[in-house]
Amino acid sequence: MRPTRLFVPGLTIVSSLLVSGESIDGIKALATRLFKGHGDEFEFTLTANTERPSRWNPPKNDNYTVSSRNGKVHIEGTTLSALARGLRHYSVDSLQLDEFLFAESHATIPDKLPLPTQSLSRTSVVPWRYNLNTVTxxxxxxxxxxxxxxxxxxxxxxxxxxxxxxxxxxxxxxxxxxxxxxxxxxxxxxxxxxxxxxxxxxxxxxxxxxxxxxxxxxxxxxxxxxxxxxxxxxxxxxxxxxxxxxxxxxxxxxxxxxxxxxxxxxxxxxxxxxxxxxxxxxxxxxxxxxxxxxxxxxxxxxxxxxxxxxxxxxxxxxxxxxxxxxxxxxxxxxxxxxxxxxxxxxxxxxxxxxxxxxxxxxxxxxxxxxxxxxxxxxxxxxxxxxxxxxxxxxxxxxxxxxxxxxxxxxxxxxxxxxxxxxxxxxxxxxxxxxxxxxxxxxxxxxxxxxxxxxxxxxxxxxxxxxxxxxDTSGYFYGYVVRRYAGASQTNSLFQAWDILRQNIYDNKDRQVPCVGVGIYQNAPSLSGLVNRTGNWPPPTKVYYDPATLKKAHSLLIQAANEIPQLWDIPTFQLDVVDVTRQVMSNAFNTMYTDYVQTFNSQLSHQKRRIGNRGRLQRRDDFATKGKQLLDFLTDLDRVLATNQHFRLDSWLDAAQYWAKQTGANDLIAFNARSQITTWIWESEALNDYAAKEWSGLTRSYYRGRWSIFVDGLNKALASRKLDEAAIHNQIRTFEKSWQYRGFQSEEASTARAAVKDVLPGMMEKWQSVFK
CATH class of the missing domain: 3.20.20.80 (Glycosidases)
Known part of the structure; x- marks a missing residue:
């Protein structure tokens, strides 16, 4: 160890103190939070003296062991981090209990925690396990x-x-x-x-x-x-x-x-x-x-x-x-x-x-x-x-x-x-x-x-x-068991997730190197949106067969039909919305492609000398497709609105809390809206960079832009003249004005429908999308 003194005004501090006297109270409190008040059924022991990592003292791999001692779950480890990891190892092994970021676990905590049936030990293969990006x-x-x-x-x-x-x-x-x-x-x-x-x-x-x-x-x-x-x-x-x-x-x-x-x-x-x-x-x-x-x-x-x-x-x-x-x-x-x-x-x-x-x-x-x-x-x-x-x-x-x-x-x-x-x-x-x-x-x-x-x-x-x-197969199986703990599980559930594992979560297409976005989340255009690759602008190419995702979706619904209790589990509700909105996003790509092809064909026909009756019929058919496109976004918004993780209101409400705390209402409302849309309106380079798949945003912003686009193309067919620049300028004006709508809700309704109530009618209405 190399202790050194930092000379700070009013302070003299040893910079690389031994931390052998570290308190384990924080880990005990973690156990109490995870197990809803059962923290006193654990015993934690630090087994090594450690020095705070520094340029002279890089960290070493740490380890833990979980066992039973004196009627308690005993976890010993070389670091506090190892003790926390050991706590989770016990949780998933003995109780099939895990914590999730975006929905609460539905698992039931027993009155008395079971002791581990065997010793559980792990050693890290790397000394550092790092988290977060600066821009997160x-x-x-x-x-x-x-x-x-x-x-x-x-x-x-x-x-x-x-x-x-x-x-x-x-x-x-x-x-x-x-x-x-x-x-x-x-x-x-x-x-x-x-x-x-x-x-x-x-x-x-x-x-x-x-x-x-x-x-x-x-x-x-x-x-x-x-x-x-x-x-x-x-x-x-x-x-x-x-x-x-x-x-x-x-x-x-x-x-x-x-x-x-x-x-x-x-x-x-x-x-x-x-x-x-x-x-x-x-x-x-x-x-x-x-x-x-x-x-x-x-x-x-x-x-x-x-x-x-x-x-x-x-x-x-x-x-x-x-x-x-x-x-x-x-x-x-x-x-x-x-x-x-x-x-x-x-x-x-x-x-x-x-x-x-x-x-x-x-x-x-x-x-x-x-x-x-x-x-x-x-x-x-x-x-x-x-x-x-x-x-x-x-x-x-x-x-x-x-x-x-x-x-x-x-x-x-x-x-x-x-x-x-x-x-x-x-x-x-x-x-x-x-x-x-x-x-x-x-x-x-x-x-x-x-x-x-x-x-x-x-x-x-x-x-x-x-x-x-x-082993990703076994890993996903265990993940499903813990994610839907509290309900019986069925083969349909595991089959759905295995499809997700092999196709959606195991991308091998190097042209799609990151999470993509739906075409509907982009500023509308007649070109440049389909099968986009690379990381910026974000990819729109679907690197798997969309039919495989439809199959996974069908199996999730089948599982819920077999075990209705699944609809009561927050993680299942979230996952069904997630898979449903991805199926619909993929389907929009197909609808958009057909819509643009139809427009180009119609415009070509309109410029020829053909009879009014044929021209009007074609225009009516095209207008129907545009209406369908907008109707589809309305219904996608309804699906998203069933879960708070997919709502613009959740973002705006969180921002409004800080606006009330700090008195910066206009600044914070504008920031909340602009980051997820234009980023900075004066430069189109970052437009839609932080696009989100949220209700409210889909209905008011994305659908708002597509409505301008559809209207512009309808007028182009009527006048036999396309002015793409004029349509683009209209969209840009709309984008700018949307930034200044404050904290007003953009939701279609304040009533919160459950996804299990929204889906049956949606799937019936859009049968070609889901079957």
């Missing part, structure tokens, strides 16, 4: 309250997560640090982007708010910081190392007034945004004020949260080229960045998202080597290979040239919600990487949004405790 804090967590965080942290801890990004409340640290440098609130606060876009402000892609709805409020800044205190404290209790933010180097434009001699440059424009909202000012890490600000960032967090971590997230070139591509410059930047970090905390580890290296034309081997080679010490950096399942960079960088790195599953962009998975890749590829790369140090989940497909999220975490690739 905007796409999924921006409106989270403490109760939401508590559920997420429990879910992560039970799966053995031992390192997680803690990125809430960053603006308070930023504000206080720049105040100390002599800047005013009037100079600092306008630099912050709105609540739903803070992630990109934090690493220099955006600056300021947009939409003309005001700046971030002090009440928002303070309330988020108070929430962060609770989050960090709970993470420590659960054995999850918090990854706290360091200062990356981006400063408000008025920084030059406070530090006129500072060495600053303008970052490039990001994603076509107006200059007023991008081209952030970057302070060179070689400038003395950079180290001063880094000291402030680190010390203020130690004062607020305690000495809880040595690991800090810091990204300087996220989707932006550096000022210079010269290897010597890149080496200097990283060298001085890390020097400033270790001046503030000598034990610091720099966590870097490896996303920037996907730009392989810019980040050549020489440049990557220079940038990663700057910080001294082998373990001074920890790199996230952010998109390992589809676009891994670890091979071409030779395992990041020996730096410790984590194999990550990104899975989705913008929180898109299509059913999707690459289960063969996350089991086989991850273990192949472990076998071939000596510097691999962990597995991690880095989705841009936590919105669905939970089985593939937890599978990678479970792979971290398994020495060979997981």
């Amino acid at each position: 804090f905007s796409y999924s967590f921006v409106w989270y309250q403490w109760e939401d965080w508590e559920k997420l942290l429990d879910w992560a801890a039970l799966r053995g997560t031992n390192i997680q990004l803690a990125w809430v409340g960053f603006e308070k640290i930023f504000l206080d640090s720049f105040r100390d440098l002599g800047m005013t609130d009037e100079e600092i606060i306008p630099f912050f982007s709105g609540p739903a876009f803070q992630a990109w402000n934090r690493f220099g892609n955006t600056q300021g708010s947009w939409g003309g709805v005001g700046n971030l409020s002090s009440a928002w800044i303070d309330s988020q910081f108070e929430l962060q205190k609770k989050i960090v404290a709970r993470m420590v209790e659960l054995g999850i190392t918090p990854v706290l933010p360091a200062f990356p180097g981006f400063v408000p434009p008025a920084f030059s007034r406070a530090q006129p001699d500072a060495n600053t440059t303008k970052a490039p424009r990001w994603t076509g945004l107006p200059d007023t909202n991008t081209r952030d000012t970057f302070l060179s890490p070689l400038d003395t004020s950079y180290a001063r600000l880094q000291q402030a960032f680190i010390s203020k967090q130690i004062q607020a949260f305690g000495n809880v971590t040595n690991i800090y997230t810091l990204d300087q070139f996220n989707e932006m080229p550096p000022t210079s591509n010269e290897p010597s410059y890149l080496s200097q930047v990283s060298t001085y960045t890390y020097k400033a970090l270790t001046a503030a905390n000598p034990a610091a580890v720099w966590l870097l998202q490896g996303w920037l290296f996907l730009n392989s034309g810019l980040w050549t081997e020489e440049r990557v080597t220079a940038y990663l080679g700057g910080p001294e010490g082998h373990n001074s950096m920890l790199v996230l290979d952010l998109y390992s399942e589809s676009r891994p960079q670890w091979q071409r960088t030779k395992g990041y040239f020996g730096r410790p790195w984590i194999w990550c599953q990104l899975h989705d962009f913008g929180g898109n919600m299509g059913m999707y998975g690459q289960i063969s890749d996350i089991t086989v590829q991850s273990m192949d990487a472990l076998r071939t790369s000596p510097s691999l140090s962990g597995f991690g989940m880095t989705p841009e949004g936590y919105e669905g497909n939970e089985v593939v999220y937890q599978m990678l975490f479970d792979q971290a405790w398994t020495t060979t690739p997981i």
